[in-house]
Amino acid sequence: MSTSALRNLISLKLKPLSISYPQARIFRNPLTRPARKMSTFVQAPHKLLVIPGPIEVTDEVLYANAHPSMSHMSPDFAPVFGDCIRMIRQGHASGSSVQPEHNKLTYLPDNFFTQRTRSRSSSLVLAPWGGISLQIYGANVDQVKAEIGGAVKEADVERALKAKKYKVVTVTHVDTSTAVLSNVKAVAAVVKRVSPDTLVVVDAVCSVASEEIQMDAWGIDAVLTASQKGLGTPPGLSIVVASQKAIQVFENRSTPVTTYYGSWKKWLPIMKAYENNSAAYFATPPVNLIYAFHASLTQIMQGSVSLEQRFKLHQDSSRRIKKAAEEIGFRGVPISEDVQANGMTALYFPDGFVASDIVPRLLKKDVVVAGGLHASIKDKYFRIGHMGVSVVDSSRGDIDKVISALQETLAEARASKQ
Numbered sequence: 338m339s340t341s342a343l344r345n346l347i348s349l350k351l352k353p354l355s356i357s358y359p360q361a362r363i364f365r366n367p368l369t370r371p372a373r374k375m376s377t378f379v380q381a382p383h384k385l386l387v388i389p390g391p392i393e394v395t396d397e398v399l400y401a402n403a404h405p406s407m408s409h410m411s412p413d414f415a416p417v418f419g420d421c422i423r424m425i426r427q428g429h430a431s432g433s434s435v436q437p438e439h440n441k442l443t444y445l446p447d448n449f450f451t452q453r454t455r456s457r458s459s460s461l462v463l464a465p466w467g468g469i470s471l472q473i474y475g476a477n478v479d480q481v482k483a484e485i486g487g488a489v490k491e492a493d494v495e496r497a498l499k500a501k502k503y504k505v506v507t508v509t510h511v512d513t514s515t516a517v518l519s520n521v522k523a524v525a526a527v528v529k530r531v532s533p534d535t536l537v538v539v540d541a542v543c544s545v546a547s548e549e550i551q552m553d554a555w556g557i558d559a560v561l562t563a564s565q566k567g568l569g570t571p572p573g574l575s576i577v578v579a580s581q582k583a584i585q586v587f588e589n590r591s592t593p594v595t596t597y598y599g600s601w602k603k604w605l606p607i608m609k610a611y612e613n614n615s616a617a618y619f620a621t622p623p624v625n626l627i628y629a630f631h632a633s634l635t636q637i638m639q640g641s642v643s644l645e646q647r648f649k650l651h652q653d654s655s656r657r658i659k660k661a662a663e664e665i666g667f668r669g670v671p672i673s674e675d676v677q678a679n680g681m682t683a684l685y686f687p688d689g690f691v692a693s694d695i696v697p698r699l700l701k702k703d704v705v706v707a708g709g710l711h712a713s714i715k716d717k718y719f720r721i722g723h724m725g726v727s728v729v730d731s732s733r734g735d736i737d738k739v740i741s742a743l744q745e746t747l748a749e750a751r752a753s754k755q
């Protein structure tokens with residue numbers, strides 16, 4: 338989020354964080370119904386979840402998820418959904434429309450921007466976005482690849498764009514399989530310079546709220562994300578922020594939409610209605626999850642930590658974990674510092690060690706990490722997520738716990754081999 342967007346928010350005199358429901362306090366007066374107070378709820382003790390999503394969520398978010406059942410058509414619920422739309426738009430530094438969609442039925446933009454036309458549209462996929470779903474929707478997909486641990490080079494993107502006309506370029510902001518951060522701003526700049534009509538679509542599932550994204554300033558046409566990572570909400574929501582240009586492309590399409598539940602045609606009027614704080618129906622939204630999302634967005638957008646500080650805290654924790662891990666013999670998968678993600682870390686095991694030496698020992702210390710995912714190096718590394726409340730609330734001690742568990746685990750694994 339940009340400083341100016343943040344200032345806009347502040348100038349709207351948003352109220353300080355205090356979660357209570359039913360309510361909807363952004364950009365409108367609070368509802369008058371009595372608040373549902375979170376007096377005693379504390380989530381059960383549990384292992385520390387530090388995979389790259391889902392992540393730890395706050396008590397407030399979990400409590401909001403336990404909201405009594407509500408009608409999705411209720412006038413009390415509609416502004417809660419409306420708040421989510423407004424807050425997520427602000428968080429992306431975008432003046433455009435938003436579609437929180439339910440249950441991740443599909444990656445909407447793949448469908449809309451790469452639909453079949455008489456001569457099929459072409460898409461340029463910057464690896465590691467596999468382009469699988471684009472192909473399913475009939476797009477002709479070309480890929481620009483990067484080496485493992487590296488990001489796609491802008492010069493390669495430029496070459497590809499000069500060789501062929503593409504309707505859409507897709508780029509993964511943080512590749513969750515390797516913890517590589519792409520320079521989305523630079524990629525978008527290349528696209529705008531070389532092929533200004535081409536849409537730029539960003540898979541930001543593993544970057545929203547842990548890495549900066551400025552949709553309007555960087556010229557991004559669509560951002561896709563999900564609730565369970567930096568947005569600090571249980572899994573289940575797929576969130577799409579689309580530029581006016583992307584919506585226009587959709588509205589001008591010459592062929593019918595070939596999906597039912599994932600259709601923007603169906604969803605746009607619904608989202609517009611909710612943004613105006615009135616309910617509308619196409620399919621039942623996950624009401625409780627939207628209460629949880631509202632609670633988390635409120636913490637992110639109105640908490641004591643600004644978005645800029647939030648990004649900085651992610652950088653600081655990321656550096657601490659990476660440094661501590663490398664000091665004891667792990668090696669990062671990203672090939673250089675400038676492509677290292679701030680919300681997660683991928684580490685090669687030291688020579689002579691495999692996943693079974695490390696991951697179960699961490700688990701015994703109540704630290705849950707994720708195994709390798711990238712097919713070519715799957716057994717050689719593991720992944721740690723450090724997003725959201727684990728990095729923003731240092732009083733929890735999550736990052737300290739991860740670091741000491743890593744140190745103790747490797748020492749034990751070394752001792753066991755002697």
Ligand SMILES: Cc1ncc(COP(=O)(O)O)c(C=O)c1O
Binds near residue numbers: 390511540563
């Ligand atoms: C970068 C990225 N894109 C897409 C996805 C798919 O998201 P989901 O598993 O919520 O469908 C993930 C999941 O981790 C991801 O990390």
